Amino acid sequence: MTQRALLVVDLQNDYFPGGKLPLVGIEAAAGKAARVIEAARAAGDPVVHIRHEFPSPQAPFFAAGSPGAAIHPTVVNREGEPVVVKQVANAFQETNLKALLDARKIDEVVMVGAMSHMCIDAAARAAKDFGYAVTVIHDACATRDLEFDGVKVAAAQVHAAFMAALASSYASVVSTEAHLAAAAAA
Numbered sequence: 001m002t003q004r005a006l007l008v009v010d011l012q013n014d015y016f017p018g019g020k021l022p023l024v025g026i027e028a029a030a031g032k033a034a035r036v037i038e039a040a041r042a043a044g045d046p047v048v049h050i051r052h053e054f055p056s057p058q059a060p061f062f063a064a065g066s067p068g069a070a071i072h073p074t075v076v077n078r079e080g081e082p083v084v085v086k087q088v089a090n091a092f093q094e095t096n097l098k099a100l101l102d103a104r105k106i107d108e109v110v111m112v113g114a115m116s117h118m119c120i121d122a123a124a125r126a127a128k129d130f131g132y133a134v135t136v137i138h139d140a141c142a143t144r145d146l147e148f149d150g151v152k153v154a155a156a157q158v159h160a161a162f163m164a165a166l167a168s169s170y171a172s173v174v175s176t177e178a179h180l181a182a183a184a185a186a
Contacts, residue, residue, distance in 0.1 A: 006036065008112055009112065011072050015114050030074040032176040033113065039180055040110070046082075049075075053087060091126070108134075110136075111123060111127075121165075128171065138159075143159045
């Protein structure tokens with residue numbers, strides 16, 4: 001029998017309007033993430049919150065101890081739900097995330113959060129490399145516009161490119177509605 005956990009990645013205040021690095025579509029993504037969180041709780045699946053924190057108070061965002069580094073109220077952890085603090089994009093690197101999942105005999109992870117092109121991508125690939133089955137809920141993730149070598153790339157294109165890459169080899173990439181329907185049928 002599959003043991004599944006939900007990873008809520010970096011849905012922190014600095015990514016929301018008024019924060020230091022607001023993302024395109026973050027409020028809609030967080031609303032969908034909240035639905036996925038409630039379904040996981042109702043199913044008895046562990047919910048693990050990942051919080052990115054830079055140790056320097058001069059950090060561009062997510063400065064340790066700042067209001068911007070706090071988990072957004074839309075998806076805040078409940079008592080007993082672990083919060084893994086990381087300092088790099090990959091939630092597994094130099095954290096206790098793998099040990100926490102393995103102690104619970106987890107073999108499948110579902111991911112929601114931000115940013116699609118950084119921390120979701122890094123965590124999904126690492127999870128797959130560690131042997132977990134991975135599902136990414138694409139519309140419960142958000143990112144931002146990027147620029148490279150003078151080319152501006154809209155957030156929707158960044159998101160689509162990274163979801164397509166993950167779907168090709170690393171994860172099942174599904175919508176909130178498809179995930180909730182499958183969970184209800186199981």
